[in-house]
Amino acid sequence: MSKRHITAFFAPVARNKKPRLDLSSSIPPSIHPGYPFPIASLPATLRFSTRPKQDTDGGEPKSSADGEPEEIGPLVLNDKPDLDMLHFHPFLHKELARELYLFLRRELPFYRVTYKIKREGIDTTVNTPRYTSLFGVDATSIFHPDTGVLLDAKTKLSAKHGYATCAPRPIPQCLRSLLEHVEKRTNSAYNFLLVNYYANGSDSISFHSDDESFLGENPTIASMTLGSTRDFVMKHKSLLEQKLSLPLAQGDLLVMKGTTQSRWLHSVPKRKEAGPRINLTFRHAKTKAGTANYYRYNVGTGPVYRWDEEAGEMRIWTDEREKRKEDIGKKEEGEKVLEGDS
Ligand SMILES: O=C(O)CCC(=O)C(=O)O
Ligand SMILES: [Fe+2]
Numbered sequence: 001m002s003k004r005h006i007t008a009f010f011a012p013v014a015r016n017k018k019p020r021l022d023l024s025s026s027i028p029p030s031i032h033p034g035y036p037f038p039i040a041s042l043p044a045t046l047r048f049s050t051r052p053k054q055d056t057d058g059g060e061p062k063s064s065a066d067g068e069p070e071e072i073g074p075l076v077l078n079d080k081p082d083l084d085m086l087h088f089h090p091f092l093h094k095e096l097a098r099e100l101y102l103f104l105r106r107e108l109p110f111y112r113v114t115y116k117i118k119r120e121g122i123d124t125t126v127n128t129p130r131y132t133s134l135f136g137v138d139a140t141s142i143f144h145p146d147t148g149v150l151l152d153a154k155t156k157l158s159a160k161h162g163y164a165t166c167a168p169r170p171i172p173q174c175l176r177s178l179l180e181h182v183e184k185r186t187n188s189a190y191n192f193l194l195v196n197y198y199a200n201g202s203d204s205i206s207f208h209s210d211d212e213s214f215l216g217e218n219p220t221i222a223s224m225t226l227g228s229t230r231d232f233v234m235k236h237k238s239l240l241e242q243k244l245s246l247p248l249a250q251g252d253l254l255v256m257k258g259t260t261q262s263r264w265l266h267s268v269p270k271r272k273e274a275g276p277r278i279n280l281t282f283r284h285a286k287t288k289a290g291t292a293n294y295y296r297y298n299v300g301t302g303p304v305y306r307w308d309e310e311a312g313e314m315r316i317w318t319d320e321r322e323k324r325k326e327d328i329g330k331k332e333e334g335e336k337v338l339e340g341d342s
Contacts, residue, residue, distance in 0.1 A: 021099045027173060032148040034169030036304045036317060040107045041173040048181040050251075052093045071185075074255070080242055083234075084258030090251035091185070091224065097251030100178075101226035101278055106307045107174065108133050110197055110314055113300035129270075130203040131305060131314055134298035135171040136192035138214065138285040143170040162288035166295030175280075178224075182282050186255050188220040190282040192290075194298055198230065199314065201274035204267070207235065211261040214290030215283060220257040222282040225249060228275030234266045 023046070029038035050072040074086035092100065110131040117124055137143065141150050141159045148170055152159040171179060175193050183189055196205065210221055225248040232254065236242035248254060256266075268279075285291060306317035 021095050023099050023103050030170075030172035030174070032169050032172075034148075034167045035172070036109045036319065037306070039109075039172040039174060040103070042103070042177060046177065048092060048096070048178065050088070050090055050093055052095055074253075077246075080244065081236065081239055082259040082263035083244070084256075084260050086186070086253075086255040086257075087246070088185070088253040088255070089249065091182075091253030092251040094250055097226050101250070103174070104195070104226065104278055104280075105197065105276075106309070108195060109317070110195070110305040110307075111299050111302060112305060113297060114302060115297065115300065128297070130205065131197035131199065132298040133195040133197075134192070134294055135169055135175060135195075136190075136285075136291075136294075137168040137170075138287055138291045139191055140286075140288055141168070141291075143168075163291060165292050166299070168291055168295065178280075179282055182222050182224070182253065186220065186222050186253075186282075188222070188257075188284070190222070190284050192283045192285055192294060194281045194283065194294065196279040196281075197314070198268065198274070198277045198279070200276060201271040204270045206269075207233075207265040207267040209237075209261045209265050210256075210281075210283070212290065212293065214285050214287045214293065215261075216286050217262075218258050219261060219284065220255065221261070223248075223254045223256065224280040224282075225252045225254075225277060226280070227277040230268050230274055230277050231271065232266060233269055234264050237263055237265060 023042055025041045025043040027041035027044060029040050031038045049070075051070070072088070072090065074088045077083060077085040077087055090097065110133050112131055113128040115126055115128075117126055137150065140153055140162075142153050142156075143149070144151055150159045150163065150168060151157060171193055179190055179193060198204070210219065215221075227250060229247050229249045232246045232248045234244040234246070246254070285294065304317045305314040307313075308315040
């Protein structure tokens with residue numbers, strides 16, 4: 001027996017090792033014609049929290065009676081001109097954030113959107129340098145809770161008009177419970193969830209502000225980090241000396257509000273050493289123009305990507321049912337040819 005084996009034999013059994021947080025659920029997956037595949041659900045009992053639950057190893061959950069507040073409050077970032085932000089550091093405890101990261105990377109459909117713009121009068125193709133995804137619809141419509149059919153928010157009648165360029169799809173169960181938790185803790189309502197997956201440090205988002213008119217004046221946007229830390233770099237639009245770099249870590253939530261969007265730009269620049277990261281942004285769009293814009297730039301018309309566990313990367317996803325139908329079609333065609341031959 002080698003030395004390693006002997007020490008392993010005498011080593012104490014790791015009794016206190018916490019079981020991994022299990023996110024598997026008996027709730028059926030979310031389905032909708034706008035989803036390329038069913039999207040797995042999270043357990044109904046999942047409790048979103050800044051602190052790990054203490055009762056996983058038999059103890060009582062922490063409460064204010066322990067002298068510590070149940071939840072960790074945000075840092076207020078308003079010490080620069082026109083800046084109005086809250087930084088929940090963290091918003092979700094690390095173990096939950098890690099499992100949620102793995103779950104969403106595995107279960108959500110992603111896109112690598114390209115689009116054409118005119119740059120200095122010349123047609124240019126822009127390749128979005130990250131994977132994106134999107135769920136939701138603007139405030140003029142709602143989804144029927146059972147069928148997922150789009151209804152006019154006021155009349156509750158079918159609402160196809162105004163969505164000619166996109167196919168809005170509801171927020172799946174696994175993201176809805178998270179959205180409701182973010183709504184409660186940030187005191188704002190959201191009807192859109194944008195997802196970014198930065199596969200590595202070459203993926204990025206350049207300086208921009210989320211100040212489109214369909215979000216209304218001074219919108220509140222909540223932005224969650226799952227996975228690796230990335231620098232969130234900001235600069236004031238007119239006061240050029242005003243800059244800020246904020247490392248956003250696993251489980252953090254940054255809430256941008258007030259004049260943050262109208263007066264500041266933000267970005268996630270490329271970083272050589274950065275690991276993979278998911279970013280979720282929770283937003284509220286008021287008009288159909290917002291829906292069209294968001295689906296154009298975050299879903300687009302290209303292929304669907306899905307995480308491939310074996311390959312360890314996103315791969316183009318093809319609908320197996322469609323493929324099977326095509327194969328059956330080809331087989332039948334072949335049979336006809338053979339019949340014709342005889
Ligand atoms: O990944 C991030 O933290 C920022 C994403 C962002 O700014 C956006 O999607 O508009
Ligand atoms: Fe943004």
